[in-house]
Amino acid sequence: ASLVQVMMHLGEMVTATQSLPDETLQLLGEELKYNVEVVSPEDEDRELLESFSIEFGENEGGEESLRPRPPVVTVMGHVDHGKTRLLDAIRNTNVVSGEAGGITQHIGAYQVATEVDGEERKITFIDTPGHEAFTAMRARGAQATDIAVLVVAADDGVKPQTAEAIDHAKAADVPIVVAVNKIDVEGADPQKVRAQLTEYGLVAEEYGGDVQFVDISAKQGTNIDGLLEAVVLTSDAALDLRANPYQDAQGLAIEAFLDRGRGSTATVLVQRGTLRVGDSIVCGDAYGRVRAMLDENGENVEEAEPSRPVQVLGLTNVPSAGDSFLVVKDDRVARQIAQQREARERFAQQARASRRVTMQNWQDA
Numbered sequence: 001a002s003l004v005q006v007m008m009h010l011g012e013m014v015t016a017t018q019s020l021p022d023e024t025l026q027l028l029g030e031e032l033k034y035n036v037e038v039v040s041p042e043d044e045d046r047e048l049l050e051s052f053s054i055e056f057g058e059n060e061g062g063e064e065s066l067r068p069r070p071p072v073v074t075v076m077g078h079v080d081h082g083k084t085r086l087l088d089a090i091r092n093t094n095v096v097s098g099e100a101g102g103i104t105q106h107i108g109a110y111q112v113a114t115e116v117d118g119e120e121r122k123i124t125f126i127d128t129p130g131h132e133a134f135t136a137m138r139a140r141g142a143q144a145t146d147i148a149v150l151v152v153a154a155d156d157g158v159k160p161q162t163a164e165a166i167d168h169a170k171a172a173d174v175p176i177v178v179a180v181n182k183i184d185v186e187g188a189d190p191q192k193v194r195a196q197l198t199e200y201g202l203v204a205e206e207y208g209g210d211v212q213f214v215d216i217s218a219k220q221g222t223n224i225d226g227l228l229e230a231v232v233l234t235s236d237a238a239l240d241l242r243a244n245p246y247q248d249a250q251g252l253a254i255e256a257f258l259d260r261g262r263g264s265t266a267t268v269l270v271q272r273g274t275l276r277v278g279d280s281i282v283c284g285d286a287y288g289r290v291r292a293m294l295d296e297n298g299e300n301v302e303e304a305e306p307s308r309p310v311q312v313l314g315l316t317n318v319p320s321a322g323d324s325f326l327v328v329k330d331d332r333v334a335r336q337i338a339q340q341r342e343a344r345e346r347f348a349q350q351a352r353a354s355r356r357v358t359m360q361n362w363q364d365a
């Protein structure tokens with residue numbers, strides 16, 4: 001019998017070239033008296049790192065070593081509602097800068113400072129708007145974001161991608177701050193946005209709910225500080241963001257590209273530990289020693305603590321957005337891990353290609 005026929009016997013209609021969900025493969029294995037073990041890529045990678053005595057994704061050192069870290073924020077919303085304009089407005093007013101007058105450059109993420117209750121508070125924004133980046137990273141098991149800023153244009157109201165963005169934030173269990181944008185436009189109706197969003201379970205504080213709504217104009221720069229304050233307050237109320245800055249750094253690649261002069265250039269977000277120039281790191285299947293780090297002003301940075309995004313120079317090749325990075329003992333370990341990942345990926349690609357052929361052959365036999 002062909003595999004397709006076995007599947008029909010099991011009550012599943014499939015085609016010969018279709019890939020199957022894990023549960024179905026398990027069922028098929030039972031029927032054919034094979035022991036099917038499904039290993040996720042995440043588990044496989046965890047095992048690889050464990051073989052080097054590395055634990056990824058956990059703070060080391062227990063409670064005492066944890067220190068507060070800034071929230072990491074993603075901006076989402078419907079097309080043309082002003083995400084890019086807002087990210088520009090925020091960075092132009094408040095980018096944390098070592099020296100005044102630095103020219104900001106796009107590195108995929110930036111950190112700003114704002115004053116709340118007389119205290120300076122930092123916020124990290126991931127500067128790749130649109131939920132593609134957000135979902136792409138989440139699909140790879142990487143959660144970069146702590147808070148979502150949902151941009152809704154007050155002259156247009158809630159739209160399909162507004163609803164999608166809400167779904168994504170809810171699936172990721174990330175609190176939402178609503179930026180009601182374009183209040184400068186004639187006919188803008190911020191209250192209507194509040195009313196519409198109650199249907200999605202987002203109820204403004206002034207209506208007895210727990211969601212911060214902030215009316216802004218990204219174009220005119222109106223009330224950007226109010227929005228930043230709302231982000232800090234939401235973070236304080238809903239989240240307990242702490243990380244151990246004393247361990248070897250771990251985190252995520254936000255974006256990466258090949259620069260003609262500098263070579264591989266990767267913006268990484270430090271999630272735990274402190275990243276330093278000279279560290280040996282592995283990021284996806286790229287590895288190397290951190291030759292230099294740059295901030296959003298293009299200035300050199302010697303070290304980066306949790307929630308800090310920096311551009312890293314010195315990797316052998318270009319990692320993908322969403323790849324995890326970690327500091328390891330030395331270059332040799334970094335290279336070994338990277339090479340094993342690369343080999344595994346090559347093998348998985350071959351397996352994907354040959355599985356189709358196998359299914360087809362079964363049917364033809």
Ligand code: GTP
Nearest residue numbers: 078079080081082083084085181182185217218219
């Ligand atoms: P996509 O990336 O295409 O999804 O759009 P976006 O959400 O990034 O919107 P973008 O920031 O590009 O803004 C869309 C248009 O709205 C641009 O022409 C902006 O100048 C304009 N715009 C954004 N914010 C405001 C605002 O507060 N007031 C007014 N009047 N126009 C705005």
Ligand code: MG
Nearest residue numbers: 083084085129
């Ligand atoms: Mg945009």
